Amino acid sequence: MEANMIKIFDTTLRDGEQTPGVCLDVREKVELAQALAKLRVDVIEAGFPVASPGDFAAVSQIAAAVKGPVIAGLARADKKDIDVAWESLRKAETPRIHVFLASSDIHLEYKLKMTREQMLAQAVEAVRYAKRFTSDIEFSCEDASRSDWNFLCQVYSGVIAAGATVINIPDTVGYSTPGEFGALIKHLRDNITDVDKAIISVHCHDDLGLAVANSLEAIANGARQIECAINGLGERAGNAALEEVVMALATRKEHYRAYTGIDTRQLYRTSRLVSAHTGIAVPPNKGIVGDNAFAHESGIHQHGVLNNPLTYEVIKPEMVGVSKSSIVLGKHSGRHAFEERINQLGYELSDAKIRSIFKEFKDLADRKKVVYDRDIEALIADQQNASGEHYRLIYHNTMSGNKTVATASVQVETDEGVIEEASCGFGPVDATFKAIEKAIGFAICLKDYQLKAVTSGEDALGEATVWIEGNGRTFIGRGLSIDVIEASARAYVSAINKMMASGGCPQVNEAEGVI
Numbered sequence: 001m002e003a004n005m006i007k008i009f010d011t012t013l014r015d016g017e018q019t020p021g022v023c024l025d026v027r028e029k030v031e032l033a034q035a036l037a038k039l040r041v042d043v044i045e046a047g048f049p050v051a052s053p054g055d056f057a058a059v060s061q062i063a064a065a066v067k068g069p070v071i072a073g074l075a076r077a078d079k080k081d082i083d084v085a086w087e088s089l090r091k092a093e094t095p096r097i098h099v100f101l102a103s104s105d106i107h108l109e110y111k112l113k114m115t116r117e118q119m120l121a122q123a124v125e126a127v128r129y130a131k132r133f134t135s136d137i138e139f140s141c142e143d144a145s146r147s148d149w150n151f152l153c154q155v156y157s158g159v160i161a162a163g164a165t166v167i168n169i170p171d172t173v174g175y176s177t178p179g180e181f182g183a184l185i186k187h188l189r190d191n192i193t194d195v196d197k198a199i200i201s202v203h204c205h206d207d208l209g210l211a212v213a214n215s216l217e218a219i220a221n222g223a224r225q226i227e228c229a230i231n232g233l234g235e236r237a238g239n240a241a242l243e244e245v246v247m248a249l250a251t252r253k254e255h256y257r258a259y260t261g262i263d264t265r266q267l268y269r270t271s272r273l274v275s276a277h278t279g280i281a282v283p284p285n286k287g288i289v290g291d292n293a294f295a296h297e298s299g300i301h302q303h304g305v306l307n308n309p310l311t312y313e314v315i316k317p318e319m320v321g322v323s324k325s326s327i328v329l330g331k332h333s334g335r336h337a338f339e340e341r342i343n344q345l346g347y348e349l350s351d352a353k354i355r356s357i358f359k360e361f362k363d364l365a366d367r368k369k370v371v372y373d374r375d376i377e378a379l380i381a382d383q384q385n386a387s388g389e390h391y392r393l394i395y396h397n398t399m400s401g402n403k404t405v406a407t408a409s410v411q412v413e414t415d416e417g418v419i420e421e422a423s424c425g426f427g428p429v430d431a432t433f434k435a436i437e438k439a440i441g442f443a444i445c446l447k448d449y450q451l452k453a454v455t456s457g458e459d460a461l462g463e464a465t466v467w468i469e470g471n472g473r474t475f476i477g478r479g480l481s482i483d484v485i486e487a488s489a490r491a492y493v494s495a496i497n498k499m500m501a502s503g504g505c506p507q508v509n510e511a512e513g514v515i
């Protein structure tokens with residue numbers, strides 16, 4: 001590895017999936033892993049295989065299907081976890097077992113009920129055990145930043161002697177400041193025995209909004225692997241945002257003198273894909289991938305940018321895959337122009353997918369004067385979000401007003417035929433959802449619902465997201481339409497289809513649940 005090369009370890013599918021409200025199914029995880037490979041991350045942490053059968057299946061399928069990056073699986077420092085992690089990783093081109101055990105006194109006393117000596121012995125034993133299966137072993141001291149520095153040196157020296165090839169230093173609770181964290185990395189680098197036999201990695205959480213700053217400071221002090229997640233997803237306030245770390249290094253090369261192998265032109269579309277699958281919107285003011293990242297509101301700024309973009313833009317939008325194309329598509333645009341635009345936006349889609357998105361595009365162009373890039377991206381994300389269609393929404397109609405009870409009727413098709421139902425509700429969306437429930441014959445537990453406009457203007461596309469619960473899991477559905485009730489109905493049916501694909505309708509309470 002070249003001295004200034006920084007490895008990007010993406011944990012969107014593991015720590016990112018621990019974001020409250022996020023629940024990805026196996027198909028979505030494989031698709032995201034393919035996108036991460038295209039982004040050219042060095043390591044994909046595909047999951048925590050022992051955590052659930054779904055995690056195990058996702059890691060196994062990613063290991064078998066995704067080529068290029070190292071595929072890592074997380075394991076606690078015990079034999080069963082390591083066995084299961086290896087079982088799921090064995091088909092990977094380049095597998096890595098990532099073993100962790102907490103090292104801070106507070107975790108040892110209150111969580112693990114262990115002494116420091118026991119922790120050290122267990123960490124070394126676990127790494128030695130994992131090493132039987134594969135040569136690439138990462139070890140993390142959970143809560144390292146609140147652990148005793150000399151104890152950390154002992155543990156990391158011990159695991160390197162046992163065969164760890166990557167030593168990861170997490171700021172698990174996002175408590176460190178950049179100065180402190182940089183000093184910790186330097187101390188470890190100067191005092192761990194045989195430190196050069198392993199890569200120093202960091203994993204920073206964003207509880208104080210310092211995850212990216214801490215990661216960059218770690219690089220300045222010798223870290224050569226950064227653990228991060230797309231859109232900064234992760235437990236609580238999340239992890240360091242991959243796109244911010246990567247673009248800070250790329251934009252301030254002269255300062256950090258370090259580089260990554262990331263194809264930065266894939267950042268924007270990967271961010272949108274993650275957002276579509278997780279249901280976590282990208283805040284408009286988010287650096288690099290937010291809608292406003294390259295928008296200039298003030299007249300003075302606009303004037304400056306028109307004369308020379310460098311007056312107010314430190315990154316060229318194209319560098320992160322944001323297009324500023326002036327080509328506008330509409331109902332007269334043909335398949336060729338449409339396909340070219342998709343390619344310019346950085347998507348590589350199969351012929352079948354292009355055909356079906358083109359059909360959606362034509363329908364949209366019939367209802368909307370101008371189809372913007374964001375509309376096309378939304379159509380693509382909508383397709384990618386689509387699950388096997390158990391139920392298909394054929395038709396919906398609503399009546400509502402401030403002095404009438406909202407009513408809705410729907411037609412839903414299944415392989416058994418078409419069902420038509422009607423219902424009242426507290427407003428048109430509620431009435432539509434209730435009519436859909438009647439049509440499918442069971443109650444749905446709706447957890448959350450969001451509606452937003454994809455672009456501005458009176459004919460903007462509405463994007464609805466719904467979260468439903470069933471079989472102990474959360475399913476996210478998205479729907480897109482110029483008509484917000486239709487967008488909502490589509491989102492509801494899409495979430496229900498995901499639930500059906502994952503194992504059928506939920507166990508309903510006969511007395512209360514069945515309509």
Ligand code: KIV
Binds near residue numbers: 100140143170171
């Ligand atoms: O935050 C943390 O400490 C972790 C470890 C498992 C690396 O996620």
Ligand code: ZN
Binds near residue numbers: 015170172203234235
């Ligand atoms: Zn973490």
